[in-house]
Amino acid sequence: MAEVLIKNGVVYDPLNGVKGEKKDICIRDGKVVAEVKNPKVIDAEGRVVMPGGVDIHSHIAGGKVNSGRLFRPEDGRKGVEAKTKVCRMQSGYSVPNTFATGYRYARMGYTFVMEAAMPPLAARHTHEELVDIPILDNAALPLLDNNWMTMEYVNGGDMDLLAAYVAWIMKATKGFGVKIVNPGGTEMWGWGKNCSLNDTVPTFEVTPAEIIKGLAEANEKFDMPHSIHVHTNMLGHPGNFEITKETYDLVKGIKPAKDRQVMHTTHTQFHSYGGTNWGDFESKADAIAGYINQNDHATIDIGSIILGDTTTMTADGPMEYSLYQITGRKWTNHDVELETGSGITPFLYSGKSPVNTIQWAIGMELALLVEDPWKIALTTDHPNAGPFIGYPILISMLMSKKRREESSADMHKVIYDKALLPSIDREYDLNEIAIITRGMTAKALGLHEHGKGHLGVGADGDVAIYDMTPEETDAGKIQKAFLNTKYTIKGGQIVVKDGEVVATPAGKTYFVTPECDDKLTDEMMVKLKDKFDHYYSVTLNNYPVQDAYVPNPYEIKAPWRS
Amino acid sequence: MVEVTDVVCSLCGCVCDDIVVEVEDNKVTKVKRGACSVGKSKLMGHNRIKSPAIRVNGELKDCSYDEAIKKAAEILAASRRPLLYGWSSTVCEADKVGVELAEELGAVIDNTASVCHGPSVLAIQDVGLPSCTLGEVKNRADVIIYWGANPAEAHANHMKRYSYVSKGFWTEEGKKAKKLVVVDVRATKTSKMADVFLQLDQGKDYLVFSALRAILYGHEDVVPDEVGGVSKKDLLETAEMMKGAKFGATFFGMGVTHTGARQNNIVNAIQMTRAAHTHTKFTITPMRGHYNVAGINQVCTWETGFPFAVDLTRGYAWYNPGELSATDLLIRQECDAAMIIASDPGAHFPGESIKHLAKIPVIQIDPYPNPTTEFADVVFPVAVSGVEAEGNVYRMDNIPIRLRKLIDSEYPEDEEILKRILDEVRAIKEKEGK
Numbered sequence: 002m003a004e005v006l007i008k009n010g011v012v013y014d015p016l017n018g019v020k021g022e023k024k025d026i027c028i029r030d031g032k033v034v035a036e037v038k039n040p041k042v043i044d045a046e047g048r049v050v051m052p053g054g055v056d057i058h059s060h061i062a063g064g065k066v067n068s069g070r071l072f073r074p075e076d077g078r079k080g081v082e083a084k085t086k087v088c089r090m091q092s093g094y095s096v097p098n099t100f101a102t103g104y105r106y107a108r109m110g111y112t113f114v115m116e117a118a119m120p121p122l123a124a125r126h127t128h129e130e131l132v133d134i135p136i137l138d139n140a141a142l143p144l145l146d147n148n149w150m151t152m153e154y155v156n157g158g159d160m161d162l163l164a165a166y167v168a169w170i171m172k173a174t175k176g177f178g179v180k181i182v183n184p185g186g187t188e189m190w191g192w193g194k195n196c197s198l199n200d201t202v203p204t205f206e207v208t209p210a211e212i213i214k215g216l217a218e219a220n221e222k223f224d225m226p227h228s229i230h231v232h233t234n235m236l237g238h239p240g241n242f243e244i245t246k247e248t249y250d251l252v253k254g255i256k257p258a259k260d261r262q263v264m265h266t267t268h269t270q271f272h273s274y275g276g277t278n279w280g281d282f283e284s285k286a287d288a289i290a291g292y293i294n295q296n297d298h299a300t301i302d303i304g305s306i307i308l309g310d311t312t313t314m315t316a317d318g319p320m321e322y323s324l325y326q327i328t329g330r331k332w333t334n335h336d337v338e339l340e341t342g343s344g345i346t347p348f349l350y351s352g353k354s355p356v357n358t359i360q361w362a363i364g365m366e367l368a369l370l371v372e373d374p375w376k377i378a379l380t381t382d383h384p385n386a387g388p389f390i391g392y393p394i395l396i397s398m399l400m401s402k403k404r405r406e407e408s409s410a411d412m413h414k415v416i417y418d419k420a421l422l423p424s425i426d427r428e429y430d431l432n433e434i435a436i437i438t439r440g441m442t443a444k445a446l447g448l449h450e451h452g453k454g455h456l457g458v459g460a461d462g463d464v465a466i467y468d469m470t471p472e473e474t475d476a477g478k479i480q481k482a483f484l485n486t487k488y489t490i491k492g493g494q495i496v497v498k499d500g501e502v503v504a505t506p507a508g509k510t511y512f513v514t515p516e517c518d519d520k521l522t523d524e525m526m527v528k529l530k531d532k533f534d535h536y537y538s539v540t541l542n543n544y545p546v547q548d549a550y551v552p553n554p555y556e557i558k559a560p561w562r563s
Numbered sequence: 564m565v566e567v568t569d570v571v572c573s574l575c576g577c578v579c580d581d582i583v584v585e586v587e588d589n590k591v592t593k594v595k596r597g598a599c600s601v602g603k604s605k606l607m608g609h610n611r612i613k614s615p616a617i618r619v620n621g622e623l624k625d626c627s628y629d630e631a632i633k634k635a636a637e638i639l640a641a642s643r644r645p646l647l648y649g650w651s652s653t654v655c656e657a658d659k660v661g662v663e664l665a666e667e668l669g670a671v672i673d674n675t676a677s678v679c680h681g682p683s684v685l686a687i688q689d690v691g692l693p694s695c696t697l698g699e700v701k702n703r704a705d706v707i708i709y710w711g712a713n714p715a716e717a718h719a720n721h722m723k724r725y726s727y728v729s730k731g732f733w734t735e736e737g738k739k740a741k742k743l744v745v746v747d748v749r750a751t752k753t754s755k756m757a758d759v760f761l762q763l764d765q766g767k768d769y770l771v772f773s774a775l776r777a778i779l780y781g782h783e784d785v786v787p788d789e790v791g792g793v794s795k796k797d798l799l800e801t802a803e804m805m806k807g808a809k810f811g812a813t814f815f816g817m818g819v820t821h822t823g824a825r826q827n828n829i830v831n832a833i834q835m836t837r838a839a840h841t842h843t844k845f846t847i848t849p850m851r852g853h854y855n856v857a858g859i860n861q862v863c864t865w866e867t868g869f870p871f872a873v874d875l876t877r878g879y880a881w882y883n884p885g886e887l888s889a890t891d892l893l894i895r896q897e898c899d900a901a902m903i904i905a906s907d908p909g910a911h912f913p914g915e916s917i918k919h920l921a922k923i924p925v926i927q928i929d930p931y932p933n934p935t936t937e938f939a940d941v942v943f944p945v946a947v948s949g950v951e952a953e954g955n956v957y958r959m960d961n962i963p964i965r966l967r968k969l970i971d972s973e974y975p976e977d978e979e980i981l982k983r984i985l986d987e988v989r990a991i992k993e994k995e996g997k
Contacts, residue, residue: 077868083878092868125963193844331691338698538698542569543580
């Protein structure tokens with residue numbers, strides 16, 4: 002019986018209402034328990050202790066991540082580190098290799114990461130990389146919004162059959178929840194076009210709004226741990242905040258299957274833009290935060306900018322094309338038959354650029370203006386707004402107005418005219434940081450019921466001990482502490498000590514099995530079989546992800562709600 | 564007799580997955596449908612390496628797997644500059660062990676892309692690749708261009724399953740409603756099917772791409788009457804066809820990657836696609852050769868950060884094709900040992916490279932004897948992936964598909980041999996206190 006006792010730590014465990022209390026944490030056989038008998042003792046000596054971090058949205062594995070690595074050897078060179086007795090070789094900054102991804106997250110105290118976009122047809126690829134990422138527990142969200150099956154069922158108003166299709170895709174891809182990325186727009190990108198929320202997608206005769214609503218309804222037919230996870234239409238376009246709010250409104254009347262949001266919208270920074278062009282571009286973070294403050298059905302993550310060079314990548318193919326047209330840099334695109342697409346282009350976020358400066362402000366404004374931290378998560382939409390390794394910078398910014406002022410002084414002066422950040426005084430405390438990096442994210446994903454994001458009895462023994470006291474106010478020291486933990490403990494095993502990776506156990510892959518009525522499934526299969534017989538380039542029998550790709554499975558069953 | 568459906572072919576980058584075979588007494592007795600003639604030959608099986616062997620006094624002498632593994636590990640552990648090359652005709656599970664072995668040894672790991680679509684990778688690193696899955700082409704494309712590629716003979720099912728001859732959602736009339744453009748230096752079986760055949764002069768691809776780019780960007784006035792052996796009239800006609808497409812798809816092959824301007828040809832081909840994209844939807848896709856050459860590029864990239872020609876001497880990955888690609892290392896006589904798996908440099912490398920390979924200890928892992936066997940010093944026969952072993956592979960459009968196992972084999976899988984060599988290398992290093 003392997004036992005660990007973490008004593009003398011100051012614990013922040015928001016899901017259990019623990020806000021900076023001196024408290025012992027006992028772990029036996031990988032789980033938090035009430036007491037231990039003969040433990041290995043870790044003396045936290047008054048340091049900050051939190052549950053392992055849970056990232057709700059990050060692009061760490063799969064086709065587009067690897068295409069990003071492949072076409073950016075200049076990024077690969079940036080992060081090279083030689084293998085050690087414990088660690089394998091590392092490379093990359095915005096597109097780290099699989100090994101570096103696991104080590105760097107673990108060093109920041111994270112133990113679970115959600116891969117935010119998995120093309121169903123290429124799901125095997127996502128899983129091959131997830132298996133290769135050490136330490137982290139993980140899951141992936143299959144894309145379901147530009148799928149011909151989805152659009153046809155939405156068009157016909159067949160929500161039960163849509164639910165049957167959602168269930169089938171979830172099982173076939175070993176996926177976790179429903180991902181939506183520029184609904185309708187990516188299908189239209191198949192012809193080099195794009196669309197907005199209420200435009201009609203030709204051939205399929207549905208609007209993105211109908212797709213979103215339909216998938217939300219289908220999702221809530223099961224006890225799905227997570228809500229629909231939405232990248233709304235018109236990402237990155239000036240003036241898009243109205244569409245973002247309209248998208249929230251779409252699902253307002255839908256009752257969630259569980260005690261959670263009915264819609265999580267992601268990288269909201271990219272969707273909170275005012276103005277009509279890049280000239281009169283301005284922050285509308287206040288309008289978006291205002292909506293979130295007044296409503297309880299939607300949660301967001303911020304997708305905050307980390308200044309510097311990064312690699313943007315999304316299933317939103319037309320958006321990446323627009324970005325490439327602005328920069329003229331290299332551009333990769335990969336449309337996926339009957340389902341989705343993707344685009345990738347490098348991008349430099351510069352504090353000298355007025356547009357980038359306003360974008361930089363918006364992410365933090367969202368975090369500071371949304372009053373209830375249980376509605377908002379810390380992300381950079383890694384690597385789109387910046388690599389995940391920048392999280393400690395964001396944490397220190399949110400905790401220190403002084404640091405924001407110092408940083409703002411180095412930015413383009415537009416920050417004082419068209420952004421709200423300089424006028425905001427709020428500073429996050431550690432309890433709120435713990436909420437937006439583990440408590441809220443675990444709850445929004447439904448993973449708190451599966452031992453993630455908290456330290457109550459029965460929870461996973463995933464713990465981060467940061468090398469700082471709760472009284473620390475120096476932003477530089479806070480950033481340093483959140484970059485490299487004193488200890489990261491995963492399933493009761495010390496994986497990071499003094500900022501160094503000391504063990505690399507394999508992570509588990511979480512996937513959801515919605516349980517659908519056989520009759521509905523059979524009826525759905527007739528339509529699906531026709532798609533494979535005539536339009537897919539692989540056979541139906543070769544499509545589902547085989548068990549071999551998920552060697553460390555954690556299955557969550559989602560029963561049908563009658 | 565058992566009929567097996569959805570069999571996945573482990574021959575070329577098409578990775579056809581709708582093959583039906585009959586299996587009886589642990590033998591594939593019949594390929595009923597789905598496979599081309601070459602794929603069929605692979606599925607039915609042909610001559611194999613019979614036994615592991617070690618070369619003694621110039622002759623390969625049969626031995627046990629244990630002896631061969633010991634010998635191979637000794638060679639690799641003693642080497643100061645080992646090269647691990649091949650990897651394209653095996654599964655990703657084996658490739659992963661290969662990267663780990665290279666890391667353990669501080670070896671150079673390279674794959675067949677370096678003598679194949681390596682220049683395409685360099686071009687993609689320069690400008691990116693606007694592409695799509697093959698099913699997109701099947702459902703949407705009404706203009707297809709094959710450039711420096713002869714699928715009718717080299718990827719025999721490509722046109723039928725995915726492009727010119729296939730029928731999809733918006734292309735239900737098949738080839739009747741499509742245009743086929745073929746660009747090559749000679750007439751081929753593919754060019755005979757073309758609506759437009761541009762026969763260009765050897766090595767002039769770069770110029771012809773440039774001319775089409777100019778026309779597509781509205782600068783036809785700068786294009787002379789003839790470019791690289793192709794008349795301006797034909798170029799204008801081709802550009803009009805591209806502009807008028809609802810969805811255009813270019814496929815390119817070895818004819819452009821290793822002639823004339825090499826990777827710059829491909830940069831220009833991609834730039835031509837970007838130019839066409841200002842008028843309509845256009846995509847471009849390399850015609851990958853081996854069934855899993857795309858897969859080793861994927862594995863090598865997610866594990867080391869780089870797709871081929873990776874030097875692990877420093878403990879981290881150092882990527883520099885042209886210096887660290889297998890042929891260059893060999894021509895410089897830099898390697899002092901090599902492991903060749905799932906490929907045949909003996910038949911495909913330049914003479915100077917082969918001369919050096921013949922001088923140094925060579926370990927071969929392959930189901931089949933080939934010219935490399937002639938100078939290999941340790942030989943491991945293995946199971947044929949896709950017939951006797953399963954595993955993941957990536958089609959030419961990077962769609963992952965799992966090969967099926969159809970029959971049992973008396974031979975071990977690539978992955979097993981590699982793992983055993985890795986274990987033995989580690990044991991030697993531990994003994995030597997390294």
